[in-house]
Each structure stands twice: as C-alpha cells, then as structure tokens.
Amino acid sequence: MTRQIIHIDQELCIACGLCINACQEGAIALVDGKATLIRDDYCDGLGNCLPVCPAGAISFEEREAAPFDPEAVKARDEKKTLTTLQPKPSGEKVTLMQQAPAKQVPTSGSERRQWPIQIKLTPVDAAFFEGAHLLVAADCSAFTYENFHRDFARNRVVLIGCPKLDSGDYTQKLTEIIKQNDIKSLQIVRMEVPCCGGLERAAVQALKESGKFIPWQIVTITSDGKVLENGSFG
Numbered sequence: 001m002t003r004q005i006i007h008i009d010q011e012l013c014i015a016c017g018l019c020i021n022a023c024q025e026g027a028i029a030l031v032d033g034k035a036t037l038i039r040d041d042y043c044d045g046l047g048n049c050l051p052v053c054p055a056g057a058i059s060f061e062e063r064e065a066a067p068f069d070p071e072a073v074k075a076r077d078e079k080k081t082l083t084t085l086q087p088k089p090s091g092e093k094v095t096l097m098q099q100a101p102a103k104q105v106p107t108s109g110s111e112r113r114q115w116p117i118q119i120k121l122t123p124v125d126a127a128f129f130e131g132a133h134l135l136v137a138a139d140c141s142a143f144t145y146e147n148f149h150r151d152f153a154r155n156r157v158v159l160i161g162c163p164k165l166d167s168g169d170y171t172q173k174l175t176e177i178i179k180q181n182d183i184k185s186l187q188i189v190r191m192e193v194p195c196c197g198g199l200e201r202a203a204v205q206a207l208k209e210s211g212k213f214i215p216w217q218i219v220t221i222t223s224d225g226k227v228l229e230n231g232s233f234g
Contacts, residue, residue, distance in 0.1 A: 004045040005065045010034040012057035019049035019058060025073045041069040042076075047121050119161040119170050122177075129181035132157040136174065136203045137189040138196050138221075145189075145221045152189050152219070163198030170199065174206035178214075186216040192228055 006027075008019075013034045020028045020035065027042035028035055028049060035057070037043060045068060050058050114128040119136070135156040142148040142160070159177075161170055178186070188203045190196035200218060207216055220228040 001065070001067055002062060003065055003067065004060050004062055005040060005043050006037060006045070006047060006049060007059050007061040008035050008037055009057045009059070010036070012055045014055045014057075016054060018052040018054070022049045022052045024048065025068075025070075026076060039072075040065040041067065041072055044068045044070075046116050048116065050121065051118065114157055117158050117160050119159045119173060120166055120168075122159060122173075124173065124176045124180055128157055129177060129183065131182050131184060133185045133187070134159070134177070134183050135187045135189065136161070136199065138162060138191045138199055140191050141189045141221050144191065144223065144225045145227070146225060148189075152187065156187065161199055162195070163202070164195035170202035171205050171209070174203055175209045178206055178210040178212060183212070183214060185214055188216070188218045190218070190220055192220050192222045 008028070015030060015033050015035065017030065017035070020030065023043075025042045025044055027037055027039055029038045030036070031038070043065075045060075047058070047060060050060075114126070116122050133156045135152055135158045137148075137152065137158060137160050139160040139162050142153070145151070159174075163170070177183070186203065186207055188200055190200050204216075204218075207214070222228045
C-alpha cells in the first residue's frame with residue numbers, strides 16, 4: 001500500500017539517538033552509526049521523531065510500505081528484555097533483568113484523546129476533528145497555567161504550536177482544518193509575549209478564510225501563569 005512514512009536522510013544524520021527515544025514503536029535504530037528505519041510496519045507515520053531531530057534529517061514521504069501493525073509492536077514489547085550491567089560492591093554476579101510490559105494508563109478527562117497534537121504534524125482530515133471544539137494553544141501555556149487541562153483542554157481537541165520555533169505559517173493548515181471539518185467552536189490560548197501574536201493571527205485569519213461562522217475566543221496567559229484576558233466568544 002502507498003502511505004505516509006518517515007524518511008531519514010543518512011547524510012544529514014548525526015547519530016544523536018534522539019529520534020530513537022522519541023519513536024514509541026521502536027521503528028528506528030542505529031545501524032552502522034546512522035539512524036535507520038528498521039521496519040515499515042513499526043512506523044505509524046505520525047512523525048513523533050521529526051521535531052526532535054536537531055539536524056533536520058527526518059521528513060515524511062509517500063511510498064509503498066507495509067501498513068502500520070500495532071499488534072506487531074505490542075508483541076515485540078512483550079518479548080523485549082533489557083540486559084543491564086549492575087556492578088556489585090562485593091563482586092556479585094551480574095544478573096539479567098526482564099523489563100515488565102508497560103501498563104496501560106487509564107484515560108482521564110484531563111488527558112488527550114487524540115494524537116498528534118502539534119499543528120505541523122496533525123493530518124487535516126483526522127477523524128477526531130469531526131464535531132470537535134478546537135483549542136489552538138501556545139505550547140508554553142500548558143506548562144505556565146496550572147489548570148490548563150481543567151479550564152481549557154477538557155473536552156476539546158488540542159493543537160499546539162510556537163511560531164518562534166516552527167518554520168512557516170500555520171494559517172493555511174488551520175484554514176483547511178476548519179474548512180474541511182465540522183468544527184463547533186475555536187478557542188485560542190496564547191502567552192503574553194510578542195511571538196504568540198503569530199499564533200493568534202494565524203488562527204483568526206484561518207477562521208476568516210474558512211468562510212465559516214463559529215464561536216471563537218482568545219485567552220491570554222501571563223508569564224506568571226495568570227489569565228490576562230478572557231475574551232468573549234465571537
């Protein structure tokens with residue numbers, strides 16, 4: 001099948017290993033000193049590894065690839081063992097420790113129901129957008145405002161971004177998300193810093209360009225974690 005999958009430019013790869021840690025499915029490993037996609041069916045095509053690569057060596061491509069197989073990943077995890085050297089003070093034997101399978105964490109109202117959450121990585125036609133109350137937030141806001149999940153994120157589909165760190169503009173992507181899906185409302189949570197103005201402008205412009213009339217709101221968070229402005233829905 002033809003699908004979206006990651007591509008690693010090995011000439012750019014600096015073998016830092018950050019992508020290996022970011023890939024929860026274990027699709028990437030160091031081979032001959034370079035990060036390598038070792039199994040297509042382990043790659044979900046969502047690109048959690050992209051933003052962590054400092055060399056810009058990872059990108060998306062559309063090509064013939066085996067479909068993502070979550071059951072294969074699960075089976076691999078269950079069989080995986082972790083061998084650790086544990087020096088003992090009295091010269092005791094080194095033992096092999098088996099890594100227990102990861103526990104499934106119950107989903108609560110404050111946890112995200114969708115992935116990915118970064119504007120740049122989220123597919124425009126993702127199923128979770130249908131009938132959604134959309135929150136577009138500065139990525140710093142969740143760490144600055146203590147009750148972010150309770151007051152803003154709960155029961156909303158969340159997209160985060162930072163215009164200062166991400167290249168390009170979010171306007172076109174957000175426009176297509178609003179235009180192509182049944183979005184019920186839009187809330188923008190930004191920080192009280194100049195660069196967050198880019199996030200606000202992109203979201204508001206996207207709403208205008210979509211041609212839709214839905215309730216929207218802008219909330220501004222101060223650097224000490226207080227709500228500066230809580231505008232009413234438009």
